[in-house]
Amino acid sequence: MTNTNAKMGTKAVWAGEKDYLVHGATQVPVVLSVAYGYDDMDEWYDVAIGKKKGHIYGRNTNPTVQAFEDKVKTLEGAEAATSFSTGMAAISNTLSTFLVPGDRIVSIKDTYGGTNKIFTEFLPRQEIEVALCETGNHDQIEREVEKGCKILYLETPTNPTVKITDIERMAKAGKAAGALVVVDNTFATPMNQNPLSLGADLVIHSATKFLGGHADALGGVVCGSHELVEKIYHFREINGATMDPMAAYLILRGMKTLHLRVRQQCANAIALATYLQTKDIVEAVYYPGLETHPNHDVAKKQMKNFGGMLSFAVKGGVDTVRDLLPKLQYANRAANLGAVETTVGPARTTSHVECTPEERAAMGIPEGLIRISCGIEEIEDIIADFEQAFNHIESILKVK
Ligand SMILES: *Cc1c(COP(=O)(O)O)cnc(C)c1O
Numbered sequence: 001m002t003n004t005n006a007k008m009g010t011k012a013v014w015a016g017e018k019d020y021l022v023h024g025a026t027q028v029p030v031v032l033s034v035a036y037g038y039d040d041m042d043e044w045y046d047v048a049i050g051k052k053k054g055h056i057y058g059r060n061t062n063p064t065v066q067a068f069e070d071k072v073k074t075l076e077g078a079e080a081a082t083s084f085s086t087g088m089a090a091i092s093n094t095l096s097t098f099l100v101p102g103d104r105i106v107s108i109k110d111t112y113g114g115t116n117k118i119f120t121e122f123l124p125r126q127e128i129e130v131a132l133c134e135t136g137n138h139d140q141i142e143r144e145v146e147k148g149c150k151i152l153y154l155e156t157p158t159n160p161t162v163k164i165t166d167i168e169r170m171a172k173a174g175k176a177a178g179a180l181v182v183v184d185n186t187f188a189t190p191m192n193q194n195p196l197s198l199g200a201d202l203v204i205h206s207a208t209k210f211l212g213g214h215a216d217a218l219g220g221v222v223c224g225s226h227e228l229v230e231k232i233y234h235f236r237e238i239n240g241a242t243m244d245p246m247a248a249y250l251i252l253r254g255m256k257t258l259h260l261r262v263r264q265q266c267a268n269a270i271a272l273a274t275y276l277q278t279k280d281i282v283e284a285v286y287y288p289g290l291e292t293h294p295n296h297d298v299a300k301k302q303m304k305n306f307g308g309m310l311s312f313a314v315k316g317g318v319d320t321v322r323d324l325l326p327k328l329q330y331a332n333r334a335a336n337l338g339a340v341e342t343t344v345g346p347a348r349t350t351s352h353v354e355c356t357p358e359e360r361a362a363m364g365i366p367e368g369l370i371r372i373s374c375g376i377e378e379i380e381d382i383i384a385d386f387e388q389a390f391n392h393i394e395s396i397l398k399v400k
Helices: 008-014 041-048 063-076 087-098 113-122 138-146 167-176 226-239 245-255 258-276 296-302 317-327 357-362 379-399
Strands: 080-084 104-108 129-133 151-155 180-184 202-206 220-224 282-286 309-314 343-346 369-373
Touching (some): 063 220, 080 087, 080 226, 087 113, 087 151, 087 180, 087 202, 087 220, 104 138, 113 129, 167 180, 309 317, 317 343
Parallel strands (some): 151 180
Antiparallel strands (some): 080 220, 343 369
């Protein structure tokens, strides 16, 4: 294990590695074996009942996957972590571990699209009551939590308008009501925000995004106390949404550069947000690092830096988006986020594709909203790229 006093960047490199090295190798091996053999029947039994450390079958545990779990739990300052095939599996398994018919959950309207579908489509049909509050309306969340709930589920910053919720304040309200406080920390990453230290009980990541960082492996993880994580692990080992060892290896490798990537992504995000604010064609810029952000103070209090995600709205709506985005040379036009490449997409095609234009408008998402996940490129090139794309739009507008 890594010295717990080490700085985050050192932990990102070293944590969760040493315990899994074999043959003198300096890198964690990818163990693809599905099953583990025992000649000693008593030892096999002891491992099977959890009395002795070891592995039995790949749906339950795997050494490469455990190395990944150890690295994440160290970065989140958690006692324990358990992993999943995807971020959505982490979320749905965590909710299913604790919620039973008749329970109530409180959350916000701006959670990730898939999470919102769980709240609006799947939980109600299991007779679980869902109360979704206006994101960032702390008074309303507190009122709903006071009425009683099993789980208070938060995500901050949110997709795509990067709204901020005060984790410490909400965790207090949750605790007072006897609720489990769960936070999706995907956008912030453990480098910028550690919800457990702010009073949350469980923290979830889509490891597919910033943790992996290279858009080449799917995964999810939840961190918290031994007691809670053990329950979630039990649900997952039976229900089977296990992380693949190859994905675990790729994400583990990606995480060694997490601090460097995130540092560059944050620097690019504030520079790009500041630049976008100067353009006439840009109606609004959303980034928690801007002083114009409605909850900038809360972000400043609970985040070390403001993250690599931002969004902006252009004049001319969908027509401008259609002309602008294909002109960008250094951006993938894709649904993913958190990768080393800058990635752009309209909310109407990515995070809020399931909604009608009217529903998006009601959620405060203009049709001309573009989400940017900043990559690690040199910012001068990214700004020049946007500049030439904006110039192209201006020349079209002149012709029209
Ligand atoms: C992508 C994402 C998820 C879902 O993760 P998958 O790995 O795609 O299943 C959950 N929450 C947030 C905030 C995300 O961005």
